[in-house]
Amino acid sequence: MRIDLSGKTALVTGSTQGIGEAIATGLARAGASVGVNGRSDHSVAAAMARIESAAAGGLVAAPGDLATDEGCRRVLSVLPHVDILVNNLGVFGAKPAFEIDDDEWRRYFEVNVLAGIRLTRAYLPGMIAGGWGRVQYIASDSAVVIPAEMIHYGMTKTALLAVSRGFAKEAAGSGVTVNSVIAGPTHTAGVEDFVYQLVDKNLPWEEAQRVFMREHRPQSLLRRLIEPEEIANMVVYLSSTFASATTGGALRVDGGYVDSILP
Structure with a gap:
């Protein structure tokens, strides 16, 4: 199977390290022009330097803190239209449940959930109008198996499953697919x-x-x-024409972590 994304423009949020950088690298290797996103110009430039040798398509610097309206506007000014949106941005950390205050709950929701909603709201109508597009949310096994040591993180990943399913219904019949990817411990x-x-x-x-x-x-x-490249392989596939009949789904790259046939 040879995946060719030549002529497609992608944005991968939170792509200056880890899973996001691996996804950006995979999409660029397949020929897409990829927007690399992080909070600072420096982190974006460093990631682009690492990705550049693998890029068959071009790279676009798209710095901006997507947990804020201002950061979202900054990214949209650089990339007003994309064909592939990968909502990967996220924060996580262990904290006892009774020590998570209201501000922390809000921060996790704004970074892990609302940032992706903002961008989907911005890009999905154009994809629908054009009759082609891919939107993906990087979820987690924690969406289904809520970890006791970080229930605030698990809550946000559960929310992404609902958000992706809902937006898939909004895009029904348009040629645009919307999915979430359940990543296991990576x-x-x-x-x-x-x-x-x-x-x-x-x-x-x-x-x-x-x-x-x-x-x-x-x-x-x-x-x-799991290695980040293994998550990226699923994302690249879902971004391709080979996955044209896969939408509204939660696809697992979890190493069999979730003890269920379905999510």
Whole structure:
């Protein structure tokens, strides 16, 4: 299967590291012109330098804090139209449930949910009018298996499943697909920090990862952390013409973590 996204323009939010950078790299390698987004000009430039060698299509710097109206307007001024929108931006962290105050609940919702809604509201009508488009939300196994140590994060990922399904209905019959991708425990720098919040900080990484999966994510059938490129492979496929009949779905790249046939 050769995926060719030549002539398509994509925006990947939160794409200066981790899963977002891997998705931006995958889309660029497939020929799309990719908007790289982060909060600062510096982080965006650094990510573009890393992605550039793999890019068959072009790269567009699209800095802006998408948790704010101003940041969203800044990105839209650079990319007024896209064919592929990947709402990847998100924050996470462990915190006891009774210590999560109202401001933290709001921050998680604004970053993880509302930022994607803003962009979908901005880009989806143009996709519908043009008869083609792809919108994706990067959700998480935490949407279905709410982690006790970060229920505020799990709440936002559950919300994304509802948001993506709702917007898929709005785009019904238009040639535009809207889906969410349920990512399982994934190996990123941020996750390394998170793992060390839960296991002995003196353990070498490979051992710390094994302890984390055994003690905190024992449901995983993969029994290892997923690499960001493995999430990106699903996103690139969903962005292609090969996935034209897949919409309104929650597709799992979770290493078998969710103990269910359906999400």
